[in-house]
Amino acid sequence: MSSEVARFGDLFNEPQRNGLTRPKKVRGSGLPMVNMGELFAYPRIRNISMDLVPIDVKEHHYLLEAGDLLFARQSLVLSGAGQCSIFLGNVAPTVFESHLIRCRLNPIRSNPLFYFYFFRSPDGRRVIEAIVEQGAGASGIRGSDLVNVQVPNPPKQIQDEVAGLLGSIDDRITLLRETNTTLEAIAQALFKSWFVDFDPVHAKMQGRSPEGMDEATAALFPDSFEESELGAVPKGWKLVPFGQLLSHTIGGDWGSDVADEKNDTRVAIIRGTDIPDLQTNANSRVPVRYTSQKKLAGRKLEDGDLLLEVSGGSKDQPTGRSLFISTALLSQFECPVEPASFCRLLRPVNKEVGMLLAQHLTYIYAQGKTWEYQNQSTGIANFQTTHFLETELVACPSDDVLKVFTETVQPLIARAHLTQIQELTSLRDTLLPRLISGQLELHEVQTHPEDVLA
Template identity: 35%
Template sequence: MSSEWASLTIGDLVREGEAAVQTGPFGSQLHSHDYVASGTPVIPTEAIGRGRILDIEVPRVDAAKASELARHRLRVGDILFARRGAQATGLSAIVDERFEGALCGTGALLLRLHSPRIDPQYLAMFLSSETAYSWLRTRAVGAVMPNLNTAIIQALPVSLPGIHEQQRIAGLIGALDDRITLLRETNATLEAIARALFKSWFVDFDPVRAKMEGRPPEGMDEATAALFPDGFETSELGEVPRGWRVGSVYDISKVVYGAPFASKLFKAAPPGRPLVRIRDLKDERPGVFTEEVHPKGYLLKPGDIAVGMDGEFRAYVWGGETAWLNQRVCVFHPINGASSAFVRLSIAPLLAAVEASETATTVIHLGKNDIDRFRVILPSSTVLHAFRAVAKPVYERLVLNKQKAQTLSTLRDTLLPRLISGQLRLPEAQAALETTP
């Protein structure tokens, strides 16, 4: 390692006046009734991802409350730590231009730099590395609800090369992050396209209404338009296009449930296959492996529609590697001409309704009895196939982009620790980046 490199702690930076660490507002300062529909964003724990603030809806407060909490306002280059929660503790994210002037949430810690010798992007990348992430997770205190505090953050060791080396490392890893972000943004657009088409055809029934009004359906050729009826009839779910019907979710999908793999056989690394638990559905990176081959085991494959059955009920398009499906996770397999997009978008509001109706005080659960009651609109087979012809390539592209993003993320996670330790030089890392499609 070059003599330019320094090993110190966050606390060393604080003592030298090069950084400050503070806890977000106390719960007594910010309550749920303070939140409003529009106003200043408040960054909660669940919005703090690995290295970046996630693109999710966040709470907001009005100008008066924001002024009251002015000391918690964020600046570009600030770094937020998820302070509490078994799933969140250890995560940190840099504040970018999207959240300039937002507020640090009650479940977060704020690190602000005051030093010209530290590049915020580099430090944020260091803090999102497996080394720092694991260090924080293993030191979180609390048996039931793990927590971080300012003392733990200040004890965290960091490796700092010279500022120019920091900037070059940040630039290289940043280029990888930009490619990953572009793929994610493209996927958000693809999902929006499929969702808009589904809503138009199967929720708003736009083609049917257009034909009733004697006008051609928008954005649709004559052959496809001819597949839709020109009137409605009454059903248990209200009016549906004439000739369509309401049926069970089992008319469009087969449901496969995960198996109870033995947790005592879980391992942090191969050999063995990865095992998908509920917590792995969001980032598609299983955290455990197992060599067990369960007699009722199911291998989750890219493109499968997976749903977690505890905590929150979301239908995910799996884009990770083939892996065993653990208990309390299920898969909806399209059948009878339905596409993955049709199944996923049909069950999404049904899952949301179950989640909204659950009144458990701890973790809410989705059961087979809930799924058995799912009722869906069943269009004619010709319309179902027409939707499939449009939606299938969209979802195939979605999965391909997820896999590309996973490859880039793996490369990032391989290069970053070696770069920040000085074990790998930038020209070698650049060469590895250029050979990745």
Template identity: 30%
Template sequence: MAFDPDQVECVGDLASLQRGNTYKSKLLGFPGPILLGLASIERGGGFRSDNLKTYGGDSPEKLRLYPGDLYVSLKDVTQAAHLLGAVVRVPEGVRGRLTQDTVKLVIPGVPSDWKAYLYWLLRTPEYRAYCKANSMGTTNLSLSREDFLSFPVPPLSMARQHAVTVLESIESRINHNRALAANLEAIARRLFKSWFVDFDPVRAKATGEKPPGLADDIAALFPDRFVGSESGEVPEGWVYQPITSIASVLSGGTPKRSATEYWDGDIPWYSVVDAPKGSDTFVVQTSEYITQLGLAKSAAKLLPAGVTILSARGTVGKLALTCGPMTINQSCYAMKCDLGDYFTYFTIAQSIEWLKQNVHGAVFDTITKATLNGMMVVTPPRKVALAFEVIVKPLMLRIETSVRECHILLSIRNLLLPSLISGKLRIEEQGLSNV
């Protein structure tokens, strides 16, 4: 039967649902499709790319997901309902499998413009409110298939088509920026590992060779021999010592919640929920802000740009770099040293797995200052660290620019999404036609 847009009144007129099933945890990490469960969904919808795992078990075709496919979660494990009904479009390069927590939208014979329209319709704040209003359960929330399929679909007018086109362009640009940031961060990380973990320039000089790819003045900074240390051989003149010997460690604080005059100011207040996604690295805005009075009346401290933030309680090991004045809560540490902001960041990033394996706490995993005192690093002379800083600075600044642009684009997207329900927004009037 040919597709008839005049017959579309609700989601069920466009799609049917294919539910996923359970998997065997012992087969995680084996070759196979990526498991696309709750962990693959951003709050409110969208693809979350960190901590994805492949699955080597049974993956029948009906449970498989391919680029462009849509899937949703009809459940949530929190009352906030951030994931309830949240929709995801599988990105390029991802081959996935449903889990017991996700459902695929089967959309046969529907034109691509309608499929894109459906995706963005399910990203609107009106749809998010609909999901929460129709949720069932007290501890774990669920949304019935019937309620999901009954969500109204307004006609795809010219105004809505134009809005979808701009939304698609915005998402494409965001994806481009994030891919660029990931590539640049990977380059900087590889250089750090080559110089300060594998000691490649020193190894080359120790065999009488010129370090490949290094200018003569940079190569001259590295020694040509190793000496013994507690960790084994390290480059001559380099020091094996606790991270706290080279970096200052500050904790944060939370202004009194009952004092309204402490909140909703203009000072960013960072908590782990603000941790950058993937390779974004920088935190440019936070979900909460405090006032000058809140800063003065709490243990929170105003941090400068270039400080590495480490989450230390609950969700441990999340990193961020500040790119402007900011405060943090007491579940985080702020770390800075005179060997360079980026050197400090990558030094800590290199030891994240060690930190996660050495947490304390019976109820919550906690990184204490004692944990940091036990985090040993091999430290080069300052001139070597600063040479690294000079080389990676353009890469890191480009990442910061990309992250800032993504935040602007997300703001435009959030402004535009409600128009898919109202159909009233004229793109030209909002200055968005050239996005």
């Protein structure tokens, strides 16, 4: 399916447009507005939570329509500049903010989903990066340059078929990610039952068999509580400060954009903003930079490590997001991985304790407890790491209970589907250029697309 090319702007139904400026002080009521955060978090934007902003009746031309393409005008990293998302609809009329460029294609001539997938593909990124301007601390694109890029322009019927095929792969990826979320919620429920509510202990105190466990597991739990210097705890258990359960902790790194005499080692650097993406296997925005071997030696992330966000947040979102590092996650990268300078590496004393700490961090963040460890003095919220490590108490059970917990939870949070998600993502991104170039025909891949690239 080789095709002709076209100037991107010639496919438009109307000229491209930058969005609205609405300062935070006026937000809170009105219509939903797509911000940079939504664009980076949701490639396909549909019925998501957004800020509400006041809109004047004269600003109706900023309303989005299903099929509108949105491009990031600016980003702190090259990989984010010009990133494309597609608006697929919302329950309420929706507008978009000034850091985004809206492109509305002629639906008779062009399928916007086809061009969404093109701009998300490696070939599409190369087209975008050719127009990126890099300045001090940021990269960006201009709408006037975007309209002049050359894009593939196959017949509309072919566009529709390709978009349908790639959309079906995306739907499968979404289903797998939802399954991962469900499994991790089950792990959290088990953690809360055993280590927060102490359900098995309370059940045995009342002469009942603990729910959802066999006799051998139930026998590992005590049937009473005892007082400690730090409060009541199941008999034989301990309340231990978080920091005492770590063998190593160190702040992150940022390195440099390009290799030089000092920073000569290529490394992927995980930021706090990358944590939600990585939890769903979307690693495309993790910046790759250069650092020194000396810095990497103490910061290289390993299986079982924890990554903690220690700076950032907002008035509605505290710092303290965390990420459990697994072999499956590290395998997504072709180079060593380390935390960014606004994050911190936490290395537990062993894998079993690490599983407990990972669930503990997830739980207290969901409960809003990390607000207690946050201060804000210069407009940026900072996590009081030392205070947290010294005062945050973790309920530590017997070795036997911890072993059973780890064996139960490990398969749930190992993100077993990540490999399949990664393969489907690679398949989706690889199919488009091969279809456009004529290397593959649609009929070859519509039934079992995985077989084509096996």
